[in-house]
Amino acid sequence: MNRVYNFSAGPAVLPLEVLKEAQEEMLDYRGCGMSVMEMSHRGKIYDGIIKEAEADLRDIMQIPDNYKVLFLQGGASQQFAAVPMNLTKNGKAAYIITGQWAKKAYQEAKLYTDAVAVASSADRTFCYIPDCSDLDIPEDADYVYICENNTIYGTKYWNLPNTKGHELVSDVSSCFLSEPVDVTKYGVIYGGVQKNIGPAGVVISIIREDLIRDDVLPYTPTMLKWKTQADNDSLYNTPPAYGIYICGKVFKWIKSQGGLAAMKERNVKKARLLYDYLDNNTLFKGTVDKKDRSIMNVPFVIGDKDLEAKFVKEAEANGLVSLKGHRTVGGMRASIYNAMPYEGVEALVAFMKKFEAENTK
Numbered sequence: 001m002n003r004v005y006n007f008s009a010g011p012a013v014l015p016l017e018v019l020k021e022a023q024e025e026m027l028d029y030r031g032c033g034m035s036v037m038e039m040s041h042r043g044k045i046y047d048g049i050i051k052e053a054e055a056d057l058r059d060i061m062q063i064p065d066n067y068k069v070l071f072l073q074g075g076a077s078q079q080f081a082a083v084p085m086n087l088t089k090n091g092k093a094a095y096i097i098t099g100q101w102a103k104k105a106y107q108e109a110k111l112y113t114d115a116v117a118v119a120s121s122a123d124r125t126f127c128y129i130p131d132c133s134d135l136d137i138p139e140d141a142d143y144v145y146i147c148e149n150n151t152i153y154g155t156k157y158w159n160l161p162n163t164k165g166h167e168l169v170s171d172v173s174s175c176f177l178s179e180p181v182d183v184t185k186y187g188v189i190y191g192g193v194q195k196n197i198g199p200a201g202v203v204i205s206i207i208r209e210d211l212i213r214d215d216v217l218p219y220t221p222t223m224l225k226w227k228t229q230a231d232n233d234s235l236y237n238t239p240p241a242y243g244i245y246i247c248g249k250v251f252k253w254i255k256s257q258g259g260l261a262a263m264k265e266r267n268v269k270k271a272r273l274l275y276d277y278l279d280n281n282t283l284f285k286g287t288v289d290k291k292d293r294s295i296m297n298v299p300f301v302i303g304d305k306d307l308e309a310k311f312v313k314e315a316e317a318n319g320l321v322s323l324k325g326h327r328t329v330g331g332m333r334a335s336i337y338n339a340m341p342y343e344g345v346e347a348l349v350a351f352m353k354k355f356e357a358e359n360t361k
């Protein structure tokens with residue numbers, strides 16, 4: 001076995017312990033004679049798997065009883081439509097545009113409601129989070145929408161916006177379970193799991209019960225109505241069963257590591273190592289305003305396309321893979337999610353130092 005250090009933004013690195021356990025259970029799940037992907041989602045064994053996954057997630061995030069946890073399909077992108085379909089009452093919503101994912105959500109929402117952009121960081125290619133302490137939010141907005149960690153641009157809200165009493169909806173795809181969270185500050189928290197939790201194909205939505213309604217927008221597909229899923233404990237139809245099983249294992253792994261406080265400590269330590277180097281070298285440069293830096297996605301540049309291509313290629317030859325930046329930003333991006341060990345970031349920084357020495361005069 002030859003595992004690389006995988007800095008992919010998503011699908012991304014998973015804990016080795018989890019993969020090994022899944023491997024051991026692949027052919028015969030705990031003596032039942034079949035794999036988890038071959039069994040009925042309505043059977044007793046799978047019922048135990050999904051219930052335990054939910055219970056562990058509730059425990060890790062300390063999710064209050066008046067919030068539902070839904071395991072859904074369609075990726076984070078499908079929730080871009082589900083959010084306005086389920087939450088629109090007055091026909092207005094406020095969006096904060098901090099990157100491509102927020103923008104896509106905003107454009108999707110416009111199909112269903114009068115979505116207005118109340119702040120944006122597009123003027124400097126989304127390299128910062130706008131001041132959200134006193135935004136001009138329409139009185140009748142049904143909700144305020146943010147993308148909490150901007151996977152492509154490497155920014156993170158370290159303070160939630162002042163929503164002035166409106167419900168906060170947050171896409172946490174790329175910072176899910178990376179740090180402790182106060183669920184009560186949100187109406188809806190959702191994210192695709194393929195960045196920090198599990199295999200692509202599962203999206204988790206955590207929704208306060210009073211926001212799960214029958215009177216959604218007309219023509220909302222049955223499958224996109226949160227109430228359908230909530231009433232059926234995420235088993236209205238066949239769920240992404242194997243993916244949820246892996247998510248459950250990752251929840252247990254997080255617990256065994258000490259929970260979200262421990263995750264944050266590890267993540268901060270890893271990010272600090274990389275940012276400290278970025279701030280104190282002569283070749284590479286971080287692209288994000290310091291106060292808004294993500295501890296999950298770290299974009300950086302050299303400012304010379306040929307040298308950047310050379311860096312990505314040589315890094316890969318050294319077992320440090322998927323460091324190419326997003327096509328809209330260029331340069332490089334290191335995604336250092338929960339499952340990236342400290343040693344992986346150490347190896348990256350050591351390689352960057354070597355590359356710096358070899359490529360500066």
Ligand SMILES: *Cc1c(COP(=O)(O)O)cnc(C)c1O
Binds near residue numbers: 010074075078147
């Ligand atoms: C990756 C990503 C998405 C899109 O996720 P899909 O599951 O591919 O739809 C949305 N939002 C954020 C913040 C992401 O990082």
